[in-house]
Amino acid sequence: MSEVKNKNLPNWVFVIDLNTCVGCNACMAACAQENQSPYWAEKWRTKVEQAEVGKGDNIGRIFFPRLCMHCQNTPCYYACPTGATYKTPEGVVMVNQDLCIGCEACVTACPYDARYRYDYEDVVKNKELFGEEFSIHQVPHIDKCTFCYHRITKGLEPACVATCPTDCRMWGDLNDPNDPVADLVRSGRAKPLAVYLGTDPKVFYVGLDTLPAKTPEEAE
Amino acid sequence: MIALDYSQFLTFEPQHHWRVGIAIYLFLGGLGAAMGFLAAMYKHIFKKDDPSMFAWSTLLGVLFVNFGGIFLILDMFVWESFIHGHILQILKVVYAFFGAAVFNGNFHPWIQWGANFIVLFSLFGTLWALSMADRTAILKHIGFIVKIGNLLKPLQALWGWLTILFGLGVMAYTGFLLSVAPSIPAWSHPLLPVLFLISALSTGTAWYMLWTYFAHGKDEQTKELREHIGHQVEWVDIALIGLELLAIGAYFNYLYYAYAGGKYTFHHMLSDIGFVGGFLFLGLIIPWILEFIAAKVHSLRILVPLAALLVLFGGFLLRYYILHYGIYTYPWPS
Structure with missing residues (x-):
């Protein structure tokens, strides 16, 4: 389980309950608005994968939200030659835009498809849409989820968590013994993705063992 | 549900x-x-x-x-x-x-x-x-x-x-x-650095095969030396291609038995005519045979530059196809 060395700092965890995701994509919209991700180029910091399963009358649809896992054993950090990828003291994996050269070593290293190119064209388009002054993407770089670091350090939830209408996305602190979200992780009900990779993620899923697929009526 | x-x-x-x-x-x-x-x-x-x-x-x-x-x-x-x-x-x-x-x-x-x-x-x-x-x-x-x-x-x-x-x-x-890249089986393969090292050495020997074939040198001593080196690098390349074939075999063996993503990559690479016909056959096996014939039959030395060019072609194709078949295995449904 992910550890933060300094016990005075929060040990944030992100929990996704696959039982309650209905695939409304509000999380993607909230994230794109909050973090100015280039939705016009179909690039997202968080996505909801969808898959149809079953046959005949017994069909269903799976909704699978995903984002950067903020691995504590971090493949992208080990691949980055410039130090652009770094971890905050709380273990949140970030990108320093000014140091990124766009070699894409981190993109190929990431086992969770959590990174994408914020191209020169995207920077220009972003400045057009949000204005030069309010654009948070000033130079081309590799972009990724930051757990909305600017929000969580002020005591707020990440934008996708705050927006999720079914509370499928939850935010907790493992260092808080009374945190019910952290309890899901501590109890083992919430599990990380692809444990075999040894990446020690900070994102956990409830419902991985019996992936719940909604019937057409339920999805409605 | x-x-x-x-x-x-x-x-x-x-x-x-x-x-x-x-x-x-x-x-x-x-x-x-x-x-x-x-x-x-x-x-x-x-x-x-x-x-x-x-x-x-x-x-x-x-x-x-x-x-x-x-x-x-x-x-x-x-x-x-x-x-x-x-x-x-x-x-x-x-x-x-x-x-x-x-x-x-x-x-x-x-x-x-x-x-x-x-x-x-x-x-x-x-x-x-x-x-x-x-x-x-x-x-x-x-x-x-x-x-x-x-x-x-x-x-x-x-x-x-x-x-x-x-x-x-x-x-x-x-x-x-x-x-x-831990989720790309064709790349995070333990044999890849060895395979690329062997392949690089093989392309290097192909360079010297071309040089010694086309540039004989002006004096008798240089001519003799280049003929000697040319002959030597041919045998070195024959050994290197043999080793490369063994490494390729071990590479695919690991891919097949390691995990699901490896199997998927294995099937796709080996059903690609460009990889099998271009790299394995034209870039590896054919030059191996040509070099062997040229090394044994002096009258067929003309095969040396052809083999060397094919080795260089194969060296590029190997890297091209390893990159091309960099297939991620993601742990979610789609």
Whole structure:
């Protein structure tokens, strides 16, 4: 389980309950608005994968939200030659835009498809849409989820968590013994993705063992 | 609600980040480093003396390695920014390659090791080649180069050994660069650096096969030496291609038995006519047979340059297809 060395700092965890995701994509919209991700180029910091399963009358649809896992054993950090990828003291994996050269070593290293190119064209388009002054993407770089670091350090939830209408996305602190979200992780009900990779993620899923697929009526 | 076992869901998705430009970078990096490595090996280990062939091959090797490096830079954002007028962005690359590890204390990134290997190989390879300038075709007629060469000559063996060391580093690095992608079975393969090293050496020997076939030398001694070296590198390449075939076999064996993503990659690579027909057959097996025939039957020496060109072609295709079949295995349904 992910550890933060300094016990005075929060040990944030992100929990996704696959039982309650209905695939409304509000999380993607909230994230794109909050973090100015280039939705016009179909690039997202968080996505909801969808898959149809079953046959005949017994069909269903799976909704699978995903984002950067903020691995504590971090493949992208080990691949980055410039130090652009770094971890905050709380273990949140970030990108320093000014140091990124766009070699894409981190993109190929990431086992969770959590990174994408914020191209020169995207920077220009972003400045057009949000204005030069309010654009948070000033130079081309590799972009990724930051757990909305600017929000969580002020005591707020990440934008996708705050927006999720079914509370499928939850935010907790493992260092808080009374945190019910952290309890899901501590109890083992919430599990990380692809444990075999040894990446020690900070994102956990409830419902991985019996992936719940909604019937057409339920999805409605 | 229908409950399903999650473990049956995986998504296989081809990477589209590193493509033909990076394949050229890897190919020229391996070939160029092998040219310098083999020249310095012949001079300082096997005590052969052909300054024109060794010095020019090493200088061209340095050129190839650095020309290949341009393709890596072209793949980056800094180039985009540079052409849009943000000229100082290019300094980021210099910082990344030569300063970042010291400031960050992060010595893991292979791309940084590789950049340093390339620079040191280029530096020592050039110094070593220049130290032979007084006996090297064309260079011996350029006064200031001969003067610099004479200053470098006392430490020639040191430059040569450093060329061997960093040449080896560049060749192996091309494989290690790809090994940091844990969810791409074709890249995070333990044999890849070995496979690329063997392939690089094979393309290097192909270079010397071409040189010794087409450039016989002016004096009798050089002619005899080049014939000897030409014959020797043919046998070395026969052994290297044999080893490469074994490494390829082991590579696919591991892919098949390791895990689901490996099996998926295995089936796709081996059902691609370009990989099987182009690389395995035309780039490996055919030149192997041609080299063997040419080595045994003197009247069929004409097959040597054909085999060498096919080996070079195969070396590029190997890297191209390894990049092309960089298929991610993602742990979610799609």
